[in-house]
Amino acid sequence: MALDTIDIGVLVAIGIISLTYFTKGKLWSKGTLADPFSSENTNLINSNGSDGSDLVEKLKSSNHKAVVIYGSQTGTAEDYASKFAKEFQSKFKISTLLVDIEDYELNNLNEIPRDVLIFFFMATYGEGEFTDSAAEFGEYLESELSETFDDDDGDESEKLLSNLNYSVFGLGNSTYEFYNEVGNKVNKILSKNGAKLVAPYGQGDDGQGSMDEDYLAWKENCFESLKNSLSLVEHDSTYQPSVSIIPTSGDFDISKVFLGEPDKFYLNENEDSDSLSLGPFDHTHPYLAPVSFSKQLFSKDSNRHCVHAEFDLSKSNLRYSTGDHLALWPSNPDQEVLNFYKAFDLSKEKLEKPFDIKPLDSTTIISFPTPTTMEALVRYHLEITGSVSRQFLKSISIFAPNEESRSKANLLSSNKEEFSNEITSNKLNISDTLLKISNNVAWTKVPFEFLIESIQHIQPRYYSISSSSLSEKKIAHITAVVEEETTAVKNVVGVATNLLLNVEVNQNKLKNEDSLVKPLVTYDLNGPRNKFQDFKLPIHIRRSTFKLPVKPGTPIILVGPGTGVAPMRGFVRERVQQFKNGVKVGKILLFYGCRNSNEDFLYKEEWAEYKNVLGDLFEMVTAFSREDANKKVYVQNRMEEYSSKINEYISEAGYIYVCGDASRMARDVQNTFIKIIIKERKFNEVIATEMIRNFKTNNKYQEDVW
Numbered sequence: 113m114a115l116d117t118i119d120i121g122v123l124v125a126i127g128i129i130s131l132t133y134f135t136k137g138k139l140w141s142k143g144t145l146a147d148p149f150s151s152e153n154t155n156l157i158n159s160n161g162s163d164g165s166d167l168v169e170k171l172k173s174s175n176h177k178a179v180v181i182y183g184s185q186t187g188t189a190e191d192y193a194s195k196f197a198k199e200f201q202s203k204f205k206i207s208t209l210l211v212d213i214e215d216y217e218l219n220n221l222n223e224i225p226r227d228v229l230i231f232f233f234m235a236t237y238g239e240g241e242f243t244d245s246a247a248e249f250g251e252y253l254e255s256e257l258s259e260t261f262d263d264d265d266g267d268e269s270e271k272l273l274s275n276l277n278y279s280v281f282g283l284g285n286s287t288y289e290f291y292n293e294v295g296n297k298v299n300k301i302l303s304k305n306g307a308k309l310v311a312p313y314g315q316g317d318d319g320q321g322s323m324d325e326d327y328l329a330w331k332e333n334c335f336e337s338l339k340n341s342l343s344l345v346e347h348d349s350t351y352q353p354s355v356s357i358i359p360t361s362g363d364f365d366i367s368k369v370f371l372g373e374p375d376k377f378y379l380n381e382n383e384d385s386d387s388l389s390l391g392p393f394d395h396t397h398p399y400l401a402p403v404s405f406s407k408q409l410f411s412k413d414s415n416r417h418c419v420h421a422e423f424d425l426s427k428s429n430l431r432y433s434t435g436d437h438l439a440l441w442p443s444n445p446d447q448e449v450l451n452f453y454k455a456f457d458l459s460k461e462k463l464e465k466p467f468d469i470k471p472l473d474s475t476t477i478i479s480f481p482t483p484t485t486m487e488a489l490v491r492y493h494l495e496i497t498g499s500v501s502r503q504f505l506k507s508i509s510i511f512a513p514n515e516e517s518r519s520k521a522n523l524l525s526s527n528k529e530e531f532s533n534e535i536t537s538n539k540l541n542i543s544d545t546l547l548k549i550s551n552n553v554a555w556t557k558v559p560f561e562f563l564i565e566s567i568q569h570i571q572p573r574y575y576s577i578s579s580s581s582l583s584e585k586k587i588a589h590i591t592a593v594v595e596e597e598t599t600a601v602k603n604v605v606g607v608a609t610n611l612l613l614n615v616e617v618n619q620n621k622l623k624n625e626d627s628l629v630k631p632l633v634t635y636d637l638n639g640p641r642n643k644f645q646d647f648k649l650p651i652h653i654r655r656s657t658f659k660l661p662v663k664p665g666t667p668i669i670l671v672g673p674g675t676g677v678a679p680m681r682g683f684v685r686e687r688v689q690q691f692k693n694g695v696k697v698g699k700i701l702l703f704y705g706c707r708n709s710n711e712d713f714l715y716k717e718e719w720a721e722y723k724n725v726l727g728d729l730f731e732m733v734t735a736f737s738r739e740d741a742n743k744k745v746y747v748q749n750r751m752e753e754y755s756s757k758i759n760e761y762i763s764e765a766g767y768i769y770v771c772g773d774a775s776r777m778a779r780d781v782q783n784t785f786i787k788i789i790i791k792e793r794k795f796n797e798v799i800a801t802e803m804i805r806n807f808k809t810n811n812k813y814q815e816d817v818w
């Protein structure tokens with residue numbers, strides 16, 4: 113077969129790749145820091161330089177001798193960075209600055225004082241990308257600092273970053289192709305530019321579920337290295353709050369207290385009414401969107417649930433484009449809130465007493481609005497349902513209600529296997545764990561400050577929008593499978609999806625039989641001061657790069673098993689609307705898979721309607737994994753059957769889209785495409801693999817996986 117333009121592109125790419133070279137690790141050599149760590153100031157600062165602050169200036173004008181910088185997308189990197197900063201400061205008595213990477217200009221790292229240690233906590237997002245917050249830093253590294261790569265033989269002291277003493281902990285997921293790409297890149301580029309790695313580079317793997325253990329192992333290693341190479345002196349770790357809680361006085365105006373309102377605009381609605389409809393809406397300010405319609409998508413016989421919800425944006429100027437993500441700000445379910453109250457003996461009086469939270473330094477950020485109450489924090493701001501870490505248990509053990517509980521907590525937190533057997537494998541959360549350890553005695557000695565600082569703050573959950581902005585401009589649909597499991601010891605629930613299920617069940621209570629569904633947990637759907645009444649939920653839209661080709665005539669292959677079909681539905685609806693508008697659209701080949709055609713076939717009736725409009729331009733291929741007891745069929749199997757047709761699409765410059773489960777499906781599907789190319793084009797594996805990689809680089813193979 114003759115080489116087409118795509119094949120030539122692949123060969124060129126392979127040629128270029130073969131010119132890349134390997135890095136040389138450069139370990140920091142002992143004793144080059146000049147007596148840096150004398151500070152007695154132990155206030156941990158979560159620093160906000162959102163005025164475009166210069167980190168170098170900040171360091172010169174303060175006495176911080178360590179900076180912990182995080183680039184976080186979903187809050188995990190932030191959480192680990194914050195824990196690390198606290199422990200590092202407390203252990204070594206070194207004043208530490210905690211920095212969200214988006215708050216500072218970091219393009220003058222070469223001017224960071226030599227006596228400052230920099231720790232990066234960098235998450236990798238999507239296809240090996242920097243998080244939104246770290247995008248600018250990524251550009252700086254890749255453009256300005258990468259240029260100095262060739263200068264590899266020069267004197268270390270002359271290199272651009274020879275002043276910088278750093279370490280990196282990368283957070284990634286090994287089921288993705290570009291595992292910890294960002295952590296690797298930061299480490300590699302800094303090192304190439306002469307920066308000194310003062311403690312080993314570390315990686316945490318979400319894909320193997322070992323993030324916590326990876327972090328703990330790296331942290332121990334890091335502390336040991338710092339003690340050995342920099343002669344840092346270790347002190348007994350004591351808890352030092354970075355915030356202080358100030359109870360409000362008796363005559364305080366309660367209307368000024370946040371009871372769960374997402375931000376100030378929702379408290380002062382009359383003064384700021386424009387902000388509630390005009391935005392801008394983002395991760396700092398959500399739109400309170402009415403769920404105008406919802407329904408369940410799995411059949412009534414299924415013991416699982418999937419919710420289709422439509423968010424009405426018409427009373428706001430919030431807009432999306434097809435393929436974007438909707439971010440939903442969840443709250444905690446009643447049952448988990450009560451369990452938390454029990455674990456810490458939070459009486460009504462303690463819960464309702466308003467307080468302000470003051471940073472112990474003027475640059476500290478409080479990430480939720482204040483003044484507030486503990487009741488509001490537990491329901492709306494603290495992530496109380498998820499798994500608990502050994503690190504958390506270790507730090508809270510000093511506040512155990514009695515000696516026996518303290519030693520049990522210490523024992524468990526220092527023994528990986530026992531912790532895994534007793535806590536992790538039973539899916540216990542914070543409250544479950546503490547109550548189990550103490551035999552149901554409440555942990556009354558734990559300060560509020562500790563809870564506020566140590567428990568991760570609730571982050572929005574993302575959903576691939578399943579509608580098209582062309583056919584439904586002012587309504588965004590999502591398709592969410594409900595996370596629910598009943599184990600021998602408890603109900604394990606996902607907070608956002610069970611909230612959606614509650615909305616659906618209550619919204620349709622009077623209408624249909626869905627009301628027979630009894631969710632495992634319930635919620636306060638009315639929200640603070642009834643502001644969420646009539647099924648409103650706080651949301652914002654996150655722009656995505658998962659986009660249809662610019663030319664509507666381009667053929668597309670869509671692979672979206674399970675809820676991975678969500679954005680594919682949006683794409684098909686978009687083309688249906690374009691077709692109706694007289695646009696010449698390209699053909700669509702959709703691969704969809706689920707367990708059973710009668711149980712969990714998402715939008716089963718709709719696909720025929722699309723076919724009616726698009727005719728031969730739309731072909732849907734289904735795979736049912738549990739329909740035939742003798743044979744499990746997945747989308748990859750069906751793709752192989754369509755090998756020749758897939759090759760035809762590719763030859764016609766078609767685009768490929770894959771959405772859904774990141775752990776196995778995305779990789780299996782990619783391997784299937786490689787197999788198909790090998791078979792149809794008689795290429796070897798290296799070339800076929802490079803061809804797919806090349807597609808990805810050129811956005812002709814796009815993934816939206818989670």
Ligand code: FAD
Nearest residue numbers: 498499539540574575576592593595605606607608609818
């Ligand atoms: P969480 O509260 O986040 O819980 C996560 C999991 O942990 C659940 O399985 C829960 O049961 C379990 N769990 C709870 N407590 C514990 C415990 N103590 N120990 C161990 N495990 C526990 N999902 C969709 O359904 N449709 C989509 O279209 C979609 N699109 C996405 C797009 C993007 C870009 C991303 C990043 C994700 C997407 N997701 C989608 C996933 C979605 O964001 C949520 O992660 C998912 O819905 C679960 O959210 P939750 O709040 O219900 O669960």
